[in-house]
Amino acid sequence: xxxxxxxxxxxxxxxxxxxxxVLEITRRTLMISVSSTSIASAISVPLGSLIHFNRFxxxxxxxxxxxxxxxxxxxxxxxxxxxxxxxxxxxGELDLLFSPPAIIIGEVVLITPLILGLIxxxxxxxxxxxxxxxxxxxxxxxxxxLLSLREAKFAVLAAVIMGYGRAFSEVGLALMVGGNIRxxxxxLTTTISLETSKGNIELSMALGIILLLIALAINVTLNRLQQx
Amino acid sequence: xxxxxxxxxxxxxxxxxxxxxxxxxxxPNEVFVIIGPTGSGKTTLxxxxxxxxxxxxxxxxFFGTDVTFSRPLRLAARRRIAYxxxxxxxxxxxxxxxxxxxxxWRQEKKEVITEKVESVLRLVxxxxxxxxxxxxxxxxxxxxxxxxxxxxxxxxxxxxxxPTANLDPISVTKIEEVLGHVIDAKRTTLVMxxxxxxxxxxxxxxxxxxxxxxxxxxxxxxxxFMSPETREVAEFVGMDNILPGIxxxxxxxxxxxxxHNSTIEAVTSYPDGEMVLSLIxxxxxxxxxxxxxxxxxxxxxxNIVQMVSLKxxxxxxxxxxxPLLVLITQRSSDGMGLSIGxxxxxxxxxxxVSIIKRWTY
Amino acid sequence: MxxxxxxYIGIIAVASLLLSATSCMTTTPETxxxxxxxxxPNTQTPAPTTPQVPEVPEVSPTPTPQAEPVAVAPLSPKxxxxxxTTTSLYDxxxxxxxxxxxxxxxxxxxxxxxAGTGIALEYGRRGDVDVITVHSKTRELEYVADxxxxxxxxxxxxxxxxxxxxxxxxxxxxxSPEEAFQTLYMxxxxxxxxxxxxxxxxxxxxxxxxxAGYDYADVxxxxxxxxxxxRGMGPTLLLASEEQGYTLSDMGTxxxxxxxxxxxPVVQQGAILLNVYSVIPGNPExxxxxxxxxxxxxxxxxxxxxxxxxxxxxxxxxxxxSLFIPSAGSEPES
Numbered sequence: 001x002x003x004x005x006x007x008x009x010x011x012x013x014x015x016x017x018x019x020x021x022v023l024e025i026t027r028r029t030l031m032i033s034v035s036s037t038s039i040a041s042a043i044s045v046p047l048g049s050l051i052h053f054n055r056f057x058x059x060x061x062x063x064x065x066x067x068x069x070x071x072x073x074x075x076x077x078x079x080x081x082x083x084x085x086x087x088x089x090x091x092g093e094l095d096l097l098f099s100p101p102a103i104i105i106g107e108v109v110l111i112t113p114l115i116l117g118l119i120x121x122x123x124x125x126x127x128x129x130x131x132x133x134x135x136x137x138x139x140x141x142x143x144x145x146l147l148s149l150r151e152a153k154f155a156v157l158a159a160v161i162m163g164y165g166r167a168f169s170e171v172g173l174a175l176m177v178g179g180n181i182r183x184x185x186x187x188l189t190t191t192i193s194l195e196t197s198k199g200n201i202e203l204s205m206a207l208g209i210i211l212l213l214i215a216l217a218i219n220v221t222l223n224r225l226q227q228x
Numbered sequence: 229x230x231x232x233x234x235x236x237x238x239x240x241x242x243x244x245x246x247x248x249x250x251x252x253x254x255x256p257n258e259v260f261v262i263i264g265p266t267g268s269g270k271t272t273l274x275x276x277x278x279x280x281x282x283x284x285x286x287x288x289x290f291f292g293t294d295v296t297f298s299r300p301l302r303l304a305a306r307r308r309i310a311y312x313x314x315x316x317x318x319x320x321x322x323x324x325x326x327x328x329x330x331x332x333w334r335q336e337k338k339e340v341i342t343e344k345v346e347s348v349l350r351l352v353x354x355x356x357x358x359x360x361x362x363x364x365x366x367x368x369x370x371x372x373x374x375x376x377x378x379x380x381x382x383x384x385x386x387x388x389x390x391p392t393a394n395l396d397p398i399s400v401t402k403i404e405e406v407l408g409h410v411i412d413a414k415r416t417t418l419v420m421x422x423x424x425x426x427x428x429x430x431x432x433x434x435x436x437x438x439x440x441x442x443x444x445x446x447x448x449x450x451x452x453f454m455s456p457e458t459r460e461v462a463e464f465v466g467m468d469n470i471l472p473g474i475x476x477x478x479x480x481x482x483x484x485x486x487x488h489n490s491t492i493e494a495v496t497s498y499p500d501g502e503m504v505l506s507l508i509x510x511x512x513x514x515x516x517x518x519x520x521x522x523x524x525x526x527x528x529x530x531n532i533v534q535m536v537s538l539k540x541x542x543x544x545x546x547x548x549x550x551p552l553l554v555l556i557t558q559r560s561s562d563g564m565g566l567s568i569g570x571x572x573x574x575x576x577x578x579x580x581v582s583i584i585k586r587w588t589y
Numbered sequence: 590m591x592x593x594x595x596x597y598i599g600i601i602a603v604a605s606l607l608l609s610a611t612s613c614m615t616t617t618p619e620t621x622x623x624x625x626x627x628x629x630p631n632t633q634t635p636a637p638t639t640p641q642v643p644e645v646p647e648v649s650p651t652p653t654p655q656a657e658p659v660a661v662a663p664l665s666p667k668x669x670x671x672x673x674t675t676t677s678l679y680d681x682x683x684x685x686x687x688x689x690x691x692x693x694x695x696x697x698x699x700x701x702x703x704a705g706t707g708i709a710l711e712y713g714r715r716g717d718v719d720v721i722t723v724h725s726k727t728r729e730l731e732y733v734a735d736x737x738x739x740x741x742x743x744x745x746x747x748x749x750x751x752x753x754x755x756x757x758x759x760x761x762x763x764x765s766p767e768e769a770f771q772t773l774y775m776x777x778x779x780x781x782x783x784x785x786x787x788x789x790x791x792x793x794x795x796x797x798x799x800x801a802g803y804d805y806a807d808v809x810x811x812x813x814x815x816x817x818x819x820r821g822m823g824p825t826l827l828l829a830s831e832e833q834g835y836t837l838s839d840m841g842t843x844x845x846x847x848x849x850x851x852x853x854p855v856v857q858q859g860a861i862l863l864n865v866y867s868v869i870p871g872n873p874e875x876x877x878x879x880x881x882x883x884x885x886x887x888x889x890x891x892x893x894x895x896x897x898x899x900x901x902x903x904x905x906x907x908x909x910x911s912l913f914i915p916s917a918g919s920e921p922e923s
Contacts, residue, residue: 133317139329
């Protein structure tokens, strides 16, 4: 109990004093999670629309595969990204391993199936009449797709929020491909992991509280967008 | 040149045929009403006409072009057609935005859009609702918005599926008013499906009767209602008295038909010996308590077995050896002191009897 | 949604892409969160207490020895150098102490990867790091022989120590390491926490088991008392303390963690306990992408007189003894 209280007090201290390392780690965490979510969404929205609105052989199988990938262990993705971008691997030339872009790439791979599957689900939940009415009124296919996304806005944004949550809370992958390098690839979650294993419980708690506060702030913002 | 044609149109799912061999030819600015009982395939046909589904057989020709298989041709045709569904769906936006959709998609200029949308909203009486969220409207209001949405694009063909079904009387009136306005302007071809025969009779230039996926009769309203060509049409248009019989004599066009143990005289071209059905509307039978010296050539004596009040009318079933259904006003009935068991005389003019061929299988 | 909604999303997307681009472009000013004294885990907070190297946020007209971080893409090998280190050098805080010194002296960004000897060797083989600091002589020699490293340069040493609960339930105090392990095996009642992570310490542990006459596979299957932690030295000590069991640790990390754990040294004598740390630069002929210049600078740095002195003094003030004994290129007989 004392530990929790101390952690809380320490957290407030760190925030109030604007400790530079905490700020830096926070900034990086935000940058990585927002970037990966944005990229994953930019891929998933068009791709999801394409898959949903077209009929093709194996569509059901594809959707099943996507949904299976929801629960791919993050360390598996981490391993794949590691061996791909390692100097010994096929994309080693890019010198991306142990840098923030590697984490972003890994997170994009991780959350794209999630956002994609949920967007397909969101569009499937729409009344068929939405698309038909639009087509009937003379919309081109693209206009119809945009309208459908608008009509399913709530569920589409929910998909993005879920994806963000997964990216933001990522540890294993960030450790494996980022290397948890101080000043370069540390995120709030990896730092908590490191400090806890070293016994710095109070510091970890402080960071944990900051992490939760940020998660709350971001979610409130996205929720407001959702409600419009 | 017909604006819209279908040739041998078929539609089926999983082996079942919903529509069979539909042949239509609709002229520009015509009002064509498709009537038929629920489940006869009216909605399926209208959807095919809006090209929302592809037929399993046959062809669809719009503005002289076969659009059955080509996507770009369909899009081009579709922009000249509008469709109001049976239960229209409005988008999650204001009434104004809903109606403006079609114009925005056609990249109309903003001022033009505003002007056209307001004008059509005024027409359907929904101008005051323009900022309201369309999802909060009642059934009748939604229908009016849907009609407005369809009309704002100034379509050459307007397709409507049961536009006034399940609406309150005020909305029904309003919508028929709007349709009347559209018809009067003489710039739009209307194809409308309904199960309301009187609506069809009021609005249509021609009627097509659909039963079980087939168009069983096409003609002017008067023809359909007076001279149904098949038993199903007869039943549908309310000829409740359908009497099997056989032609026993002919004098020119006047035929004598043996029905049960009576005879009916009617005008028909069927020859002697033909097996026929005699069709009589309940409202075409007059009742008298004494054998009347009326101009009716047909009189049947019988007893009242049932009386059902359909205020201000009353439907009376009389047993004349065969059942006859008669529809008269409550006032007349009271005036004659009719009651169950009473003996009455049913009088029908020969000209009020329709004759169609009878098929016995 | 109305236009403002799209606008928000657009702004967020563009802003995040810009942020990621600029983060790649500029390096963050290195702040020194730990105090000059070795980091005792509990008392360390990342508050900006007396930094070893004063930050220079403003650009000064004349280049000062405290380097202004250079704003170039760190993706180019010239400006970043990576070292993978065994955990004991990190958990003691030594690397945290040396990192800014190296960066300042050579004007580079040093990335320190907390790894463990096994992983460090693998990173080195793959060319993902430029230089490694590890402590497993046999594997180091093999590594160099295979051509992955150019040379093996010992730079410091200390001793391993077997630590255990203050009441020494298995009674192994002052035995030889081999005897102690035999006793633990046969006793099978007190826990023993192994690193279990292929690290230098783990290699040493396996060597002691072998010297004690056991097949390591048998040890692993010996029972619940043998716990494979799979983590670094500091965390393993914490676990052993929780379990009130025994473990093998290097002296440096043990001293650094002493305040937080309830364990005491029980076996400190034995030739087998010698623990030599070496630095091995990567071989650019095998992995051309390696920053060979900086890797060699690292060797020079660690064996330089100044740094050797600092290494030797590290921990004296706080613990009363050196955590590491500098050995500049040589090593004591084992």
